[in-house]
């Protein structure tokens with residue numbers, strides 16, 4: 001693992017390869033399962049216990065006598081706990097055919113045990129953390145990722161650090177899979193099928209690429225002066241019929257939680273969780289990324305997709321194997337750039353119309369769209385859509401205008417996916433066309449937002465804009 005702390009504009013340096021494990025146990029690195037400082041409650045080292053529990057499981061797999069209950073025994077012995085694993089049992093004992101189960105128990109599972117047991121050799125030092133306010137990139141091989149994910153599967157990561165920042169404790173989400181294994185919502189077994197399919201694929205043929213996570217903090221002096229900006233509207237392409245992940249060659253937006261990954265390790269299954277489930281290497285961002293602040297984002301570069309899915313939320317289902325043919329850059333990363341962009345969760349939707357909240361969302365979108373130029377050889381377009389308007393209760397029209405402003409300020413074209421919402425497609429196009437015909441600028445849109453924050457009860461934002469010509473707006477705000 002390597003990060004470029006000194007110069008955030010450099011491409012990442014080559015990663016650490018295999019070697020003797022060098023432990024680091026501080027608040028700048030992931031606490032590893034194999035660390036000598038990972039202790040039981042009576043303060044004996046936990047790694048030898050884990051090694052023996054997993055070796056027993058592997059032995060049974062090799063003898064072809066392992067059962068699903070043996071996975072539970074190994075996890076419980078490793079942790080000194082008694083986890084309920086109803087969803088995992090459902091997948092392996094009920095949903096899988098006899099052949100699928102036999103293949104998993106005798107081929108995939110022992111490989112997963114080896115991935116976990118080899119973590120200290122494959123990851124010769126703990127991955128650095130992408131803490132708040134750092135501009136760091138962590139790069140790792142897909143082989144390293146498989147080891148870390150296997151450790152998550154066997155629930156052997158110790159608790160990570162909880163840091164106190166600005167008088168608030170910011171924790172890392174748990175990367176252990178025990179919540180996902182529990183009996184719960186119908187999506188959990190489906191998510192597990194995707195992840196088990198990932199392990200099947202990598203244990204049959206380990207991919208040789210690398211991927212990176214980059215944290216980007218927008219410096220204060222880069223925050224645009226919205227009320228003075230003469231930037232023209234960017235070009236836009238609006239469509240209903242495709243998903244963001246199908247928009248190859250664009251910067252794809254992850255409708256994120258401030259804790260990246262959101263509920264993927266629990267019951268959540270909307271846009272972010274689905275993306276992380278079909279591209280399981282993205283899950284590792286949960287392990288290395290601290291909570292995002294309002295002027296921060298995390299870029300996920302080069303993660304591979306392994307499965308397809310059908311449905312959404314309650315109807316989500318694992319569908320099939322997916323061969324990701326995205327080309328690679330010279331560094332070995334797939335040319336797939338995803339940016340985690342967390343909206344405000346509006347428990348009371350009325351609060352989104354304060355100008356302060358609008359400004360926060362503008363800065364967040366601007367931060368995500370304005371990635372340091374060195375990262376991208378050219379400013380390709382952004383694929384986004386109903387950001388913050390599902391689980392987080394945002395107003396579709398307001399979020400559309402905010403993202404239009406941010407993309408225009410950065411100077412990138414937008415591909416806007418309305419996700420089967422034909423009405424939004426048509427109404428957004430009418431407003432965009434109306435504004436573009438009058439050569440509206442980001443400053444004009446900022447004034448609309450300011451006025452709308454006081455008049456939002458009268459009408460929707462699009463109608464509000466259509467009723468106030470840009471020329472009269474400019475006249476009033478000379």
Ligand code: APR
Nearest residue numbers: 243244255256257262270271272386388389390391392419
């Ligand atoms: N492509 C394009 N648009 C999509 C896709 C997709 N693959 N999936 C969903 N959408 C649209 C839908 O219209 C959805 O209602 O985006 C909307 C918002 O999606 P959400 O995931 O609900 O996003 P948000 O409201 O920002 O909530 C974020 O949910 O997934 C968790 O961890 C995430 O806690 C965070 C919260």
